[in-house]
Amino acid sequence: MTRFRLPAWFVLLLPAIIVLAAVVLIPLLLSLYSSFTSYRLTRPDSLYNWIGTFNYEKAAKSAHFWAAFGRTLLLLTIALNLEMLLGLGLALLVNQVTYGQRALRTIMMFPMMFSPLLVGFQFKFIFNDNVGLVNNALQSLGLSNTAIPWLVDGQLAFFSILVAEMWSSTSVFAILILAGLFAVPRDPIEAAKVDGCTPWQSFRHITLPYIMPFIYIALAIRSLDVARAYDIVQIMTNGGPARRTELIWTMIGRTGYVDAKMGYANAMGYISIFLAIFFTIYFFRKLNAARAELGMGG
Amino acid sequence: MDENRHHRLRARTLKGLQLFALFIAMCFICIPGLWVVLNSFRPTVEIMAKPPVWIPQDLNLDHYRAMFGGVGEGGVPVLRYFTNSLIISVTSTVIAILVGMAGGYAFARYQFKGKAAIFIGLMLTRAVPGVALSLPLFIVMARTGLIDTHIGLILVYVSLNVPFTIWLIDGFFRQVPVELAEAAEIDGCTRWQAFWKVEFPVARAGVASAGIFAFLTSWNEYALASQLTRSTFSKTMPVGLRDFTSEFTINWGGMCALAVLMIIPALILTFLVQKHLIAGLTFGGVKG
Amino acid sequence: MAQVNLRNVVKRYGALQVVHGVDLNIDDNEFVVLVGPSGCGKSTTLRMIAGLEAISGGEIVIGDRVVNDLPPRHRNISMVFQNYALYPHMSVRENLGFSLKIAKKTQAEIDQAVDEAAEILSLTEYMDRKPGALSGGQRQRVAMGRAIVRHPDVFLFDEPLSNLDAKLRTQMRTEIKKLHQKVNSTIVYVTHDQVEAMTLADRIVIMRDGHIEQVGTPLEVFENPANTFVATFIGSPPMNLLAGRVSKDRIVLENGLDVPVPGQFSDKTHEGQEVILGFRADNLMPVGHAMPMGGASAELDMAVTLSEPLGTETLLFTSIAGKEVQAKMLNPRPVAPGERLSFQLDLTRCHLFDAQSQNSLR
Numbered sequence: 001m002t003r004f005r006l007p008a009w010f011v012l013l014l015p016a017i018i019v020l021a022a023v024v025l026i027p028l029l030l031s032l033y034s035s036f037t038s039y040r041l042t043r044p045d046s047l048y049n050w051i052g053t054f055n056y057e058k059a060a061k062s063a064h065f066w067a068a069f070g071r072t073l074l075l076l077t078i079a080l081n082l083e084m085l086l087g088l089g090l091a092l093l094v095n096q097v098t099y100g101q102r103a104l105r106t107i108m109m110f111p112m113m114f115s116p117l118l119v120g121f122q123f124k125f126i127f128n129d130n131v132g133l134v135n136n137a138l139q140s141l142g143l144s145n146t147a148i149p150w151l152v153d154g155q156l157a158f159f160s161i162l163v164a165e166m167w168s169s170t171s172v173f174a175i176l177i178l179a180g181l182f183a184v185p186r187d188p189i190e191a192a193k194v195d196g197c198t199p200w201q202s203f204r205h206i207t208l209p210y211i212m213p214f215i216y217i218a219l220a221i222r223s224l225d226v227a228r229a230y231d232i233v234q235i236m237t238n239g240g241p242a243r244r245t246e247l248i249w250t251m252i253g254r255t256g257y258v259d260a261k262m263g264y265a266n267a268m269g270y271i272s273i274f275l276a277i278f279f280t281i282y283f284f285r286k287l288n289a290a291r292a293e294l295g296m297g298g
Numbered sequence: 299m300d301e302n303r304h305h306r307l308r309a310r311t312l313k314g315l316q317l318f319a320l321f322i323a324m325c326f327i328c329i330p331g332l333w334v335v336l337n338s339f340r341p342t343v344e345i346m347a348k349p350p351v352w353i354p355q356d357l358n359l360d361h362y363r364a365m366f367g368g369v370g371e372g373g374v375p376v377l378r379y380f381t382n383s384l385i386i387s388v389t390s391t392v393i394a395i396l397v398g399m400a401g402g403y404a405f406a407r408y409q410f411k412g413k414a415a416i417f418i419g420l421m422l423t424r425a426v427p428g429v430a431l432s433l434p435l436f437i438v439m440a441r442t443g444l445i446d447t448h449i450g451l452i453l454v455y456v457s458l459n460v461p462f463t464i465w466l467i468d469g470f471f472r473q474v475p476v477e478l479a480e481a482a483e484i485d486g487c488t489r490w491q492a493f494w495k496v497e498f499p500v501a502r503a504g505v506a507s508a509g510i511f512a513f514l515t516s517w518n519e520y521a522l523a524s525q526l527t528r529s530t531f532s533k534t535m536p537v538g539l540r541d542f543t544s545e546f547t548i549n550w551g552g553m554c555a556l557a558v559l560m561i562i563p564a565l566i567l568t569f570l571v572q573k574h575l576i577a578g579l580t581f582g583g584v585k586g
Numbered sequence: 587m588a589q590v591n592l593r594n595v596v597k598r599y600g601a602l603q604v605v606h607g608v609d610l611n612i613d614d615n616e617f618v619v620l621v622g623p624s625g626c627g628k629s630t631t632l633r634m635i636a637g638l639e640a641i642s643g644g645e646i647v648i649g650d651r652v653v654n655d656l657p658p659r660h661r662n663i664s665m666v667f668q669n670y671a672l673y674p675h676m677s678v679r680e681n682l683g684f685s686l687k688i689a690k691k692t693q694a695e696i697d698q699a700v701d702e703a704a705e706i707l708s709l710t711e712y713m714d715r716k717p718g719a720l721s722g723g724q725r726q727r728v729a730m731g732r733a734i735v736r737h738p739d740v741f742l743f744d745e746p747l748s749n750l751d752a753k754l755r756t757q758m759r760t761e762i763k764k765l766h767q768k769v770n771s772t773i774v775y776v777t778h779d780q781v782e783a784m785t786l787a788d789r790i791v792i793m794r795d796g797h798i799e800q801v802g803t804p805l806e807v808f809e810n811p812a813n814t815f816v817a818t819f820i821g822s823p824p825m826n827l828l829a830g831r832v833s834k835d836r837i838v839l840e841n842g843l844d845v846p847v848p849g850q851f852s853d854k855t856h857e858g859q860e861v862i863l864g865f866r867a868d869n870l871m872p873v874g875h876a877m878p879m880g881g882a883s884a885e886l887d888m889a890v891t892l893s894e895p896l897g898t899e900t901l902l903f904t905s906i907a908g909k910e911v912q913a914k915m916l917n918p919r920p921v922a923p924g925e926r927l928s929f930q931l932d933l934t935r936c937h938l939f940d941a942q943s944q945n946s947l948r
Contacts (some may be wrong), residue, residue: 009408016401016460023457024423027434034434093320099475104320109572110327112327113564116519118557121543125337125550133333136350185411224462227427231520235540249429249521256433257525269430280391280425284418480638485685485732486659495688498677545933 023288028273035267041260065268068246072272075158075247076226076279079165083222084215086166087173094174095181105178106172116168116228120235125162127151127236154244157237161245164232173218180214181207209293216287223279227272248272331561337504338554345550347441359554376556386534387449387516390455394512397464403493405464406471407479417464423495424461428521436525446528453521455484459512460484470504470574471497484493507574510567517564535560588649588739588772589634591615596643597630597796605630606796607644612789617766617773621783622793629744631793632776636742637661637683649739661689669749670725673719676766678704678728685736700779703731706768707761716779723754730762734769743775747782759785780820784808789923792816796864814944817864817937821914823901826911832859837938838871839863839907845884848933851947860941867901869932870913893921904929 035055039047059065094104114122126133127150138144150160184207192202230249233239239250251274256265337345339357365376405417435454436445444450474497482492498505520536527533533541539560542553590612597605606625612618620628633639635646637658646653653661660858664685673681682703686696704710707727717725726746733741736852743762747755763786766773777783784804785792792799792807794813800812811817818824830837832855836844845863847855855861873885891910892903903910904927913929915921938947 007408007410009404009410012400012408013416015397016464019397019453019457019460020420020423022437023454024426024431027431027438028426030438031430031434047492089319092317093323096316097320102318104324106569106572107324107327109568110331113514113568114331114561115520115536115564117518117520117539118560121539121553121557122334124543125554128302128550131346131350131550133329140350140352167326171327199483222477224421224424226425227429230427230429231529231536234524235543238424241360249427252427252433253429253521255527256436262437266430266433269427269433272427272430273425276425276427277422280422281418284421475669475671477667478673479656479671480636481665481667481671481673481683481732483638483658484636484663484665485736486688488657488659491688495684496673500673 014290022120029268031266034263035270037263039261039266041262041264043258046263053265055264059271061270064243064246065248065251065273066253067243068248069172069271071158071246072248072275075162075165075229079162079229080219080222082162083166083173084217084219086170087218088177088215090170090174091181094178104240105175108174108178111171112166114168116231119164119168119236120232123160123167123232124151124236127160151237152241154241157241157245161229161233162235164289165229168228168232169222172222173215176218176221177211180211183214184210209290212290213287213292216283216290220280220283220287223276223283226276226279248275334554334557337551338558340551342549342551349396358455361551364552365555366561376538376559379533379535380559382448382532383517383534386451386455386532387513389448390452390459390516391509393452393456394459394463395505395509396574397460398467398508398512401460401464402467403471405468407476420461421466424458428519429525429527432522432525435522439526446532448532448556451523451526451532451534454526455516455519458519459515460520463512466508467501470501470508473504474500487545503574507571513567514564517560527543589616590740590772590774591647592631592635592644593647594644595631595634595641595646597627597634597639598642603642604796605634608793608796608798610791610801612772612774613810614772614841615770617775617786617788618791619775619777619783619789620791621777621780622799624778625795626793627796628776628778628791628793632742632744632774635740635774636663636665643869661740662736662738663740663742663881664736664738666733666746668731668745670717672728674717674723674730677714678709678718678720678731681717681728682709682731682735685732689736699735699737703735706734706765707731722750723758726750726754726758727761730765734765737769737771739772741771741773742877743773745777745783746775747777748779755782762786781822784820790820793820795824809935810946810948811864812946814862814864814939817939817946821866823867823912825866825937826870826906827910827939828863828907828909828911830861830863830907832857832861837861837863838910841907842906843886846882846933848936848938849882850934851938854947855938860943861947862939862941864937864939865931865935867912867914869935870911870929871932872902872913872915873930875916875930884931884933886929886931887926888929889924889926890921891923893923895920902927 034047035054036050037047038049038051094101097104108262129135129147129149134150135147145207150156188206189202192206227249229247233250235245237245239246239254248268252265252272255261255268312374338361340354341356341360344351344356439445439450477491477495478500482496487495518536523534523537524540527537542556592608592610594607594609595605596607602670608631620631622628630639634641635759637656641654648661673684679700682700683696685851686699704713707730709727709731712720712724717728747758750758759782775786787804789801790807791801794815800807801817807816807820811820813826828839830839832847835847837847838844878915886906888904888906890902890904894901895918900915900921902913902915904913905911939945940947
């Protein structure tokens, strides 16, 4: 008698699949359903009040929603690009150093251990108009004699949030790219030098293709938790003042918990999920392509 | 002769500029954290002083004393939150590592249909923004009575950590040659023994760093914790810090002390694993 | 000690069949070498004997037990891997004793067996080092030591010397042969190197594309290759092969040149048969270079295109009927390219293959 047996890989993956199904998949299905209802936390029976795509139409017509959506995209685009460039620059600088490189690498890990919430708090303090480090420094140096309202003015607040976000994540790029730089073989670079390449040319044509996969790993990892910017914003400005720094995530939180409009919040939540999934798949594909180019696939 | 000197000068200037840029970058990285640490030791008057006091005159432990004394500063029971955080983070990490080790091993050692798709699928669950996930989770947990409990948050953190743990552990097990397990099987081991006596010890350092990474994620998580905890019974450190900042915006020193308390475990653990962490991420990613 | 029998063993990966019904009987204490080009199924066959690959059909018997579905640990075998597969987190002593510890032997028994193995392989000085601190040759010896401590029924070797440099390889080859004489047990050894196969084996099994091409002692497969594949695979340089057609007791080569059908094949060919004439470099020599007296031979006058002096002998490259062939010259003297020499082909040592089946006509 041969007993039917599940393949070993499936048994091994089963716990992971069960946990993720229970905590992520099923709630998401529920939220998908509730996004088509007028569900309010305060009125449980409204969960069965099917209203079709009304919530999505409402979001699509809402200027507040589009402002937050656009601001989120803008923040992510600027932040990810700057983080990548600064991270690349930092990695190249550290790579040049021969003495004390280990210490520098350890310092680079520093921001990675900060909880995003802590980063938010830290920069809330630093950018505080009254006692913050930035204003204190500017005033002491005589560069400004008024208190600059970093977290109150819409554009300055956006800038402050951007700085906080970049402080917390640039080192992820720098560290992974540095790992990539270590893995670049010496021979092709030396061959290029002898062949008459300038430093820029050998970087552009040899080093860069080698570290591309590492850049995409960093982007893929970052895209897995882009939403951690929520924590930073939540504590720095909480989307305010007067929605001027509202991101899609803070808007979801407020709509769901403060206004108790769960159905509407879930509809916007779904839009944000698709945004995140789009970013993630995009970078994983780029990673695969870069890998294939170097013949490291498989 | 002249040409040589020109190039030598240029090389030196370049070197100098590089060092300067590096110095500035390191300052940017270090100063915000050090600023918080410094202020946790300064009396509130000095923090608030106008014009600012640049050279600290009076460093003391008042804020720490206040934090640990009695119910705690500003009604935030810091020790209670610290224990909550610790229990939730440690438990969820242990479970996530066990689940992740099984999954990572499956990806590293077995070939099966749809492997890449399943892998991406698992990773995507991690991409769901915490706040978007918290809404339905709030509803489900409220119905099942798991809201404001340790178990509820532990369960959530396990699922949050499993995808990443799988990624890391997959990378580490792939560095262990298959022949080691085969040699062990020929030496008389069962598959199970071969794993625990040979493959696991060889990849142990990597698994440990995956564990620390999972711990840090749980320790630092805020978006979900802020909605799924309601009382001091289950609130974690990040939620405590948030409560503190929204209600008592004036006491910067006290908050800095709380922040320092929160960062210390993370600091120690990160230093322990930095090397393995990078190896795991890049290996898992680059070698697909 | 035990014999190993493979009966119609088949290995399939989905639709792809890599081992096609292999039959092989290995005697007790015999040293058998599986040899063939990469992808011929020799390693898969070895791994099926080890139990690391499930068999898709047929039967494997070790001793008098059918082991088809037994896991490796119940087969009482040991194996030396190509990359040694030493446990990096254990010292040499722990590596050697690991299998005994798993088998729950007492510490005294383990120590005795480990010390004995270390003695045989002169590893005594390195017992407390980790594999990472050993040289390639030392790692190789630890891998062999790990195999011998268990006193298994069968030793399996999977290309164990391919990661060593040329000098060490020759040295370890000798050690393996000595080891076999010392421990006296059945050995199945896989390699792609025909020199290793020739020097080590009691019997050689030549494989190609999942089939066994020939089984025999080193001398048998060298002297009487069953087909053109074996003829070119075994021996260095490879056997020269020339296509031709039988006509009136002579073999007419492509450009009209002809040689007599060697006497030993005269009643095995028929008029008009397409054949392949095979001969080794040793049997084509310039006139006057130690040809046996009285044997049938053919004389050919050819220009040398290249010569490779090897010290005791010189390889000469020339061409017959438009095809490059290699000849050998003993008592070497310098030969200039283009120099014409008179060669003597020893017909008694020639081989004749059917052009259609590629099989020997013997």
